[in-house]
Amino acid sequence: MQVGEHGAMQEAILETIRQLPHFSGLAESTLRRLADASRILRPATGSLIIHEGEPCRAFFAVRQGAVRVFRVTPDGRMQILHRLGPGRSFAEAAVLNMSSYPASAEAIEDGTEVVEIGAATFLALFDTDRSMARIMLTSLCCWLRDLVSRVEELSVLSAGARLARHLLDLPARETDEGLEIVFPTSKKEIAERLGITPETLSRQLRRWQDREVIISKRDRVVLLKPDTLLTIAAES
Template sequence: MSNSAVLATLSALPHFRMLERGLLDRICAGSRLRSFQSGASVFLEGEPCHGFFAVKTGGVRLYRMTPDGREQVVHNLRPGQTFAEAALLNLGRYPASAVATASPTELVEVGAEPFLRAFREDARLAPAMLGSLSMHLLSLVERVEELSLVDAGARLAHYLLRQPGRGPDGRVRIELPMPKKELAAHLAMTPETLSRLLRRWQDQGWIESGRGGVTILDGASLQIVADGQDRG
């Protein structure tokens, strides 16, 4: 069961779609399916990198600890996403810590040795990895932009406005990719501040907030908040 799950997960990734089956089978043979409960550590910042990961189910939070002991969220990952490729290609150490955010969280760990061997054998892996690393870099740039906003309302408005969504009559329905407690940590605010902002914006008619999602009714007002012209 685990071997078929590993193959299904990896074959769906852009990294491996163009590989010959024999080469993919060898990578799968050096990979394993791992299961974590919410809150369990996947790896810690500074540990040696032995492979990279693909999220099969659940979610993962990447974070670093600040000098004053606060957790700074780097990224929240969902099924179909990968992480730790850069650490693997540098043959170094993990630059951040990773923790599971759902129960169960299933990850495919791609072993360093078989992957690097395949990387040398098949030139098609290089552009796929560059594409993945470029997406991670874009995500980090957006994250820096997000956290550079001093006001909590601006951070939340900026986050909501760049989420994909669709709906009738110009409404934009956003399915939040993480629980609100995790979203608050992602946006460097307390859960109470997040709830207060969502409640206020709903009272003002800008959004409708429900279980697992938000519907944007007045994107123009949120954009003003995101631009720092109104504290919401």
Template sequence: MRSPPVLAQVPLFTGLAEAELEALASSLRRRSYAKGEVIFHQEDPGSACYIVETGRVKIVAASADGKQVVLALLGPGDLFGEMALLDGEPRSADAVVVEACQLLTLQRDDFLAFLRSNCDASLKLMAALARRLRRTDEFLQDAVFLDVSGRLAKALLDLGEGQGQKMPDGSLVTPRLTQGELAALVGATRESINKWLGYYRDRGLVRYEGGRVTIRKPQELRRYIY
């Protein structure tokens, strides 16, 4: 496989020479997944990591009684599944396709060999894991200090700014998500998400159509976080 353009978007691989990218690409395998397909389950052994080339993936943890929380929403250029390769432990969550996608897979031995031969990439990986830990800390603080309206406002703004589209009028459009997925993302019920989306809509802050939220007044919505 020739070096896919998406590799240049992966922070772990930035700064690599073209020859290094080509060598890495020779170890990659491409696979397509349909919407709703499970890439791996929690407690599965970890044999490979994945790079999102197209589409979107969610990382989901579930309790014994079936309650779910979305830990991350991933798009093109995002790497996932690497933790189990580093510590040899089972998968800590499910990975599920949100939008039909193409993934690039890198087997554990190839991934570890790459890290051993590239100190800079190892440092970047540590930085990425540190950022993930910070996000986890932030998520826990939000669960304690913010109510549902604040957590929803923050999640919508993060989605709009990180994975959405910024329109010429300054509004933000989030990726397509169901209210159930939004509920799992902020740790709330679907009913409460419906209630607060209606509240924001009635005040002219958002519009919800076709699974996408248009944030019409981002600065005003941000006030609900504090």
């Protein structure tokens, strides 16, 4: 393997593990060490990435495609435990316990790419760097809090209320008209995050614009009456 390619691969690995909830917040130097202990696997569809019962040497982050984690029941049937897409990881618990893999995993899409993070290096870093555990815990706590909120919101709140909350959470800038929010991502992604369709998002913004609660431009909104949005966010 050439040096250039190696560097590019390191970048690709870095990009992937930096976005893991477990690692977000870690120092760049720590991330690089982890990346050095990692490599990218491109398992063929249907081929096993880890085998249940084997001693665990690594954990994994999905870059592309999809992976399913499963066990084989005593009577020989496959029980699927999880399906994982890009950005998800698996087998961290096995690494932390230094146990053997409690399940198997296989790629289930063509072109699946998985980052393999070596257990030994990870654990060595973890035990050496005292701040690492704290940073990881801090990050996971924040994610956990966020996800719990989202579960509650998805199961209780209407699409409008969820959107109102989301708008109020976004960083805003004072202007002479009102609070201006520039969308950090496409509306498609915002809709996906809120568990609604882009159409519903569009319509909701339109409705609020007609009621003169907001001004909706292509990639930004101006909140004319934040209090009205607060009310909407609180109810139903």
